Amino acid sequence: MKIEKYKIDRKCNARMRDYDPSDKAGLKRKEVENELMPKNLARMAELQGALYAENRRGIVVVLQAMDAAGKDGLIKHVFTALNPQGTQVTPFKQPTEEELDHDYLWRVVQALPRRGNIGIFNRSHYEDVLVTRVHNLLAVQQIPQNLVDDHIWERRFEEIRNFEAYLHHNGFRVVKFFLHMSKDEQKKRLLSRIDREDKNWKFTESDVSEREYWGEYQKAYEDLLSNTSTENAPWYVIPANHKWFSRYLVSEIFVRVLEDMDPKYPELPEEEKSHLAHWRSVLEQDD
Numbered sequence: 708m709k710i711e712k713y714k715i716d717r718k719c720n721a722r723m724r725d726y727d728p729s730d731k732a733g734l735k736r737k738e739v740e741n742e743l744m745p746k747n748l749a750r751m752a753e754l755q756g757a758l759y760a761e762n763r764r765g766i767v768v769v770l771q772a773m774d775a776a777g778k779d780g781l782i783k784h785v786f787t788a789l790n791p792q793g794t795q796v797t798p799f800k801q802p803t804e805e806e807l808d809h810d811y812l813w814r815v816v817q818a819l820p821r822r823g824n825i826g827i828f829n830r831s832h833y834e835d836v837l838v839t840r841v842h843n844l845l846a847v848q849q850i851p852q853n854l855v856d857d858h859i860w861e862r863r864f865e866e867i868r869n870f871e872a873y874l875h876h877n878g879f880r881v882v883k884f885f886l887h888m889s890k891d892e893q894k895k896r897l898l899s900r901i902d903r904e905d906k907n908w909k910f911t912e913s914d915v916s917e918r919e920y921w922g923e924y925q926k927a928y929e930d931l932l933s934n935t936s937t938e939n940a941p942w943y944v945i946p947a948n949h950k951w952f953s954r955y956l957v958s959e960i961f962v963r964v965l966e967d968m969d970p971k972y973p974e975l976p977e978e979e980k981s982h983l984a985h986w987r988s989v990l991e992q993d994d
């Protein structure tokens with residue numbers, strides 16, 4: 708399938724209305740769930756094995772979305788394909804006091820994966836140009852107020868671009884997914900959090916109050932997609948009204964990223980290879 712259509716890899720003028728949250732790329736759910744998805748999950752596991760063994764590079768997956776767009780389910784259904792040894796999921800919640808005592812990238816830097824590993828960010832540094840912007844949180848944070856001016860978001864976009872370029876230049880790929888869901892679909896999902904007892908635990912009042920800021924959030928997303936998409940750290944806008952499709956599309960993109968990285972199992976140096984026969988005979992004589 709064509710994934711380019713969902714990718715933003717340069718400065719642009721992203722508009723939400725140009726992306727259809729109900730898109731399914733003409734695919735059928737059954738075929739995707741029974742055939743295409745299992746194939747991708749197996750391929751992800753295989754390539755991750757080589758990435759881990761190679762121990763040179765890593766991947767940072769950034770997941771951003773409005774509430775109830777399906778980040779948690781996506782992690783559960785797609786990234787469980789990966790070996791837990793070599794994968795870390797980090798949720799970024801409201802910053803703690805300690806986190807607020809630092810610059811906004813501090814907590815993100817601490818969550819970066821090691822070489823050979825894959826770090827999955829459930830929310831990320833992008834919250835600092837989203838919720839922080841929509842709710843004007845800088846006014847109540849410890850950042851010196853003389854540094855908060857009209858250009859702060861532009862500067863943050865630049866800082867984030869530089870940070871992600873830095874990661875790329877150090878062998879860490881950054882892949883960013885925005886799960887794009889419609890406001891109607893969100894309403895349905897929040898209602899089911901209320902109606903279904905097994906989903907009640909997921910419901911928070913803030914899910915409803917945040918909905919009032921839907922328009923502001925969409926604008927903030929448009930601005931960040933327009934300004935932080937780069938060739939080396941592109942954003943993908945994932946249609947998310949159909950969960951099965953968003954999960955499949957993410958798996959498809961992730962497989963392509965891994966294939967493009969083409970990780971290889973390290974080969975034993977010739978000298979060590981020549982000793983293998985010796986170690987075989989040692990083991991065979993052992994009882």
Ligand code: ATP
Binds near residue numbers: 776838
């Ligand atoms: P779900 O989709 O299941 O509700 P979630 O990711 O929304 O999962 P929550 O614990 O409900 O998890 O929410 C985390 C909250 O933390 C979000 O409202 C988010 O905006 C907020 N948050 C994350 N980073 C920051 C930040 N830097 N400043 C302020 N709030 C933040």
Ligand code: MG
Binds near residue numbers: 774775911914
């Ligand atoms: Mg929430």
